[in-house]
Amino acid sequence: MDAELLLTSMMTLASGIPLTLILTLASLVIGLVLSVPLAFLRTSGNKYFSLPVLAYTYVFRGTPLLVQLFIIYYGLGQIEFIRSSGLWYVLRDPFWCSLLAFSLNSAAYTTEVFRGGILAVPSGMIDAAQAIGMTPLQQKRKIILPIAFRGVLPSYVNEVIALLKASSLASTVTLLEITGLSRKLVSETFAPYEIFIAAGILYLGLTSIFTSGFRVLETRWLNAPPKQAAPDGIIAKQVVHGS
Amino acid sequence: MKKHGFVVAVAAVLMSIGLAQASERKAITIAAEGASPPWDYIDANGQLVGFDVDVGKDLCARMKMECKFVPQDWDGIIPGLLVKKYDAIISGMSITEKRKKSIAFSIPYAVAPNGIVMRKSIPVPPMDSAAKLDLTEMDAAKQETIAKLKESVTGRTLGVLRSSNSEVVVNELFGDVATVRSYDSQENIQLDIISERIDGGLGDYLTWKQFLDSPEGKDVAFFGPQLDGGPWGPGAGIGLRKEDTDLIAAFDKALRESIADGTLAKLSVKWFGVDIAPRLKN
Numbered sequence: 055m056d057a058e059l060l061l062t063s064m065m066t067l068a069s070g071i072p073l074t075l076i077l078t079l080a081s082l083v084i085g086l087v088l089s090v091p092l093a094f095l096r097t098s099g100n101k102y103f104s105l106p107v108l109a110y111t112y113v114f115r116g117t118p119l120l121v122q123l124f125i126i127y128y129g130l131g132q133i134e135f136i137r138s139s140g141l142w143y144v145l146r147d148p149f150w151c152s153l154l155a156f157s158l159n160s161a162a163y164t165t166e167v168f169r170g171g172i173l174a175v176p177s178g179m180i181d182a183a184q185a186i187g188m189t190p191l192q193q194k195r196k197i198i199l200p201i202a203f204r205g206v207l208p209s210y211v212n213e214v215i216a217l218l219k220a221s222s223l224a225s226t227v228t229l230l231e232i233t234g235l236s237r238k239l240v241s242e243t244f245a246p247y248e249i250f251i252a253a254g255i256l257y258l259g260l261t262s263i264f265t266s267g268f269r270v271l272e273t274r275w276l277n278a279p280p281k282q283a284a285p286d287g288i289i290a291k292q293v294v295h296g297s
Numbered sequence: 298m299k300k301h302g303f304v305v306a307v308a309a310v311l312m313s314i315g316l317a318q319a320s321e322r323k324a325i326t327i328a329a330e331g332a333s334p335p336w337d338y339i340d341a342n343g344q345l346v347g348f349d350v351d352v353g354k355d356l357c358a359r360m361k362m363e364c365k366f367v368p369q370d371w372d373g374i375i376p377g378l379l380v381k382k383y384d385a386i387i388s389g390m391s392i393t394e395k396r397k398k399s400i401a402f403s404i405p406y407a408v409a410p411n412g413i414v415m416r417k418s419i420p421v422p423p424m425d426s427a428a429k430l431d432l433t434e435m436d437a438a439k440q441e442t443i444a445k446l447k448e449s450v451t452g453r454t455l456g457v458l459r460s461s462n463s464e465v466v467v468n469e470l471f472g473d474v475a476t477v478r479s480y481d482s483q484e485n486i487q488l489d490i491i492s493e494r495i496d497g498g499l500g501d502y503l504t505w506k507q508f509l510d511s512p513e514g515k516d517v518a519f520f521g522p523q524l525d526g527g528p529w530g531p532g533a534g535i536g537l538r539k540e541d542t543d544l545i546a547a548f549d550k551a552l553r554e555s556i557a558d559g560t561l562a563k564l565s566v567k568w569f570g571v572d573i574a575p576r577l578k579n
Contacts, residue, residue: 241460
């Protein structure tokens with residue numbers, strides 16, 4: 055094991071961090087924005103709303119992300135109709151293909167995470183919201199969503215970490231993020247041991263930053279200190295027990 | 298006592314393996330990339346076939362060894378040899394100074410040129426694609442040809458095989474004017490040329506030729522001269538571990554025999570349609 059090579063390759067691989075972060079964060083944001091309405095449709099009593107969403111999450115959670123990426127990148131590129139359409143401006147670029155695959159995959163997982171959170175909201179709270187005359191949209195925005203989100207925060211953090219690591223798959227469609235750069239460097243040095251360890255350390259650093267960031271949120275939202283307004287504390291406790 | 302006996306037995310087995318290896322090998326494992334027809338590729342039955350495999354079988358018969366072929370992705374093919382996942386690489390690998398720092402090579406078993414391809418729809422001034430250009434010693438005329446090539450690829454995107462010599466060459470010659478994308482297999486480069494994600498690529502001439510002759514490659518053509526020398530070195534050799542001096546000597550001897558009796562040339566014509574077997578000196 056060559057410690058110097060490990061350090062120098064870490065410096066080189068660090069230039070892949072921005073792309074890894076952009077891919078992860080952008081897919082997370084898109085996945086989050088998509089998953090909130092999808093989760094409400096998924097929990098809806100109306101089959102015409104819930105079944106299509108179920109089909110979507112079933113397919114995207116039931117197939118490997120690598121396969122989804124290959125279908126979007128190499129698969130769609132084979133279809134003449136797509137190549138001649140305006141869509142090709144986006145799909146010809148490996149970055150957008152990766153972003154599309156990661157976002158759709160993340161939205162599917164996050165939808166199911168939120169569904170669990172929405173179902174765990176105590177019915178008494180929804181009754182109370184109705185009793186004081188809130189519209190269905192107000193109930194969702196002010197009562198159900200905040201409580202659901204707090205309840206599922208730990209599961210959501212898992213999804214964030216999983217996506218960060220899954221972003222390494224972008225290297226298979228020629229993107230030079232951390233893993234792509236590692237493979238390039240291995241081909242130049244024939245020293246996979248040091249270089250993949252360096253890549254591993256970088257990923258570990260990033261996941262540590264993500265987890266500690268979310269831990270701050272978790273302590274603020276889930277274990278509200280006693281001096282805060284009492285009702286808030288009670289709600290939080292109930293959610294913890296209820297989830 | 299029991300435990301002790303076990304340790305002795307294990308040690309004895311390990312020693313006998315070590316001795317067997319040091320004295321005479323009966324069987325070896327050979328790696329090939331398996332995605333660069335006609336050099337080596339996986340056929341419809343899932344079997345590794347191609348020129349490299351036939352050469353390997355011929356040499357193994359001459360060395361009186363049993364050989365097993367395994368496919369291995371290109372970017373891990375040298376590390377895999379070093380950690381003894383297999384004993385030899387026969388995969389159209391060019392003998393280069395850089396690779397020689399990590400592994401040893403047999404004498405060359407094939408001398409094959411490389412080439413640039415582009416989609417036919419791309420407007421580039423025509424160049425003689427039958428001409429040959431050896432990158433080893435550059436002179437004014439060669440520089441001029443390179444400058445012409447450079448002008449044509451400016452602003453274009455070229456695909457190369459990751460950790461290939463073509464990757465080195467394309468970065469060195471055109472890295473400042475063209476976008477270079479590195480792929481994990483030749484097939485994926487071809488897919489992206491057809492789907493117009495990239496404009497062309499640089500790689501093994503004979504592999505391109507097979508692609509260009511196929512229905513999928515009908516809209517793609519060679520562009521510019523056949524390239525060799527420079528980073529590509531003296532030709533393709535069999536990659537071996539430096540410490541396996543017995544195996545290096547055995548492969549060299551078998552290769553010389555195969556070149557001398559014309560078997561290698563025959564195999565080359567079978568797979569490539571041309572003779573790319575090296576000539577024996579002295």
